[in-house]
Amino acid sequence: MKAIVFDQPGDESQLHIADVADPAPAPTAVLLHVAATALNRADLLQREGNYPVPPGASPILGLEVAGTVMEVGPETEGFEVGDNVCALVNGGGYAQQIAVDYRMLLKLPERLSFTKAAAIPEVFLTAFQALHWIGGLKQNDTVLIHAGASGVGTAAIQLVKLAGALPIVTASAHKHEQLFDLGAALCIDYQSEDFAEAVLHFTENRGADIILDFVGGPYLNQNLQACATDGRIVSLAALGGARVADFSMAPFLRKRIQLTGTTMRSRTDEYRRRLTADFRERIWPHFADGALQPVVDTIYDWEQVGDAHRYMASNANVGKIVMTIGIVDP
The missing domain is CATH 3.40.50.720 (NAD(P)-binding Rossmann-like Domain)
Known part of the structure; x- marks a missing residue:
């Protein structure tokens, strides 16, 4: 698959799309085709070499994704191939595919596009x-x-x-x-x-x-x-x-x-799963009924990742900056 990578810490000019190894899902994970991801301040810090990747986490940037389930592991429950979902992830979002523990997934209501859903998890x-x-x-x-x-x-x-x-x-x-x-x-x-x-x-x-x-x-x-x-x-x-x-x-x-x-990325997998479960029960239904709305400021194609990072660094945005990966989904 392809992903956005950088060979050495630096400014946004270091970012480029390259071939990387396909993810290998665990039995409790699903394989997602990533349609969209969103930028976070941690992405800029990591790119600059100022945010060390936690042990076991993907070195690829990207802390949230929205996409479609391609494969399900034998120990997953409640999800099947073709489901549209979003998730908080511990790196790896700037890629065409990602393996995500099924307990971190949020199933999209019909009213949520991929670009809006990608702006929610983190x-x-x-x-x-x-x-x-x-x-x-x-x-x-x-x-x-x-x-x-x-x-x-x-x-x-x-x-x-x-x-x-x-x-x-x-x-x-x-x-x-x-x-x-x-x-x-x-x-x-x-x-x-x-x-x-x-x-x-x-x-x-x-x-x-x-x-x-x-x-x-x-x-x-x-x-x-x-x-x-x-x-x-x-x-x-x-x-x-x-x-x-x-x-x-x-x-x-x-x-x-x-x-x-507090920082989210330093939390354990178990903590993030419990937090997601509570969020799924108490908050997630309000995205379906319209009481809550993801705020998307700007949408970039992932080939424009340098522009997206520059825009985030400018602090001009209100809400989220989203990158699409091979889709057109306003």
Whole structure:
């Protein structure tokens, strides 16, 4: 089969399509023909040599796929050849074929195209884990979502709204209209506003019950200011750096704040299977009834992978950047 590979770490010019070995499915896996995959920030970091591949994971980029079942293993249940599915994977998505444990599969409702389905697994499972499994999201909570226009951000807005809670986001000003359309109750321009002050003003000094953060060190002190008593901060990345200047433990103690760090790719296979099963039961039906929508910003053919990576690096997107692999599926 063919896959997108790079021979040495570097910029997007290193990416090219080449012949690689066909996947060998385990007894509990299915073989998928990949119709579409989606970009994630981890793809750029891995390409640059800054995101080591976990032991046993595919070195091929791509953390989510949508496609059609070609073969089923003897120990699989509930899926058959011809089923259209999507899945969170631990690498290998930038390829024509991939072997996926059947317990990670989500069967597509008729209303979901491959390009839309490819935009779901990584961001919605990440947001679901952060909000429900770690953050303990409940009705009437106020949730501050940083990078609200990102893939995880647009997923989180919808999941917060679905739970009957209130989403507040930070994002560039020109992206606010789209985020209000998704359900954001307040959009804060992080480039010109103090987000902690804006959150406290909006909540009448109560603060946010949950904060989803991707920036890291530079935001920690403001996050502590913006957090409510007994609030939860879930740190998903440190894109702004991991160091914290002038840090004080006082707000942690006074407000009884919980700070939890998490990354999806370092989780065990068993953890991801349990998370997917819970997501399948509690959240997946809402894609069929239209309550949840994957947000697709741009679609590229996989031969344009360099352009796709450059576009992601520009941070201009609202929602997901999807690559098709040999299909036309708007």
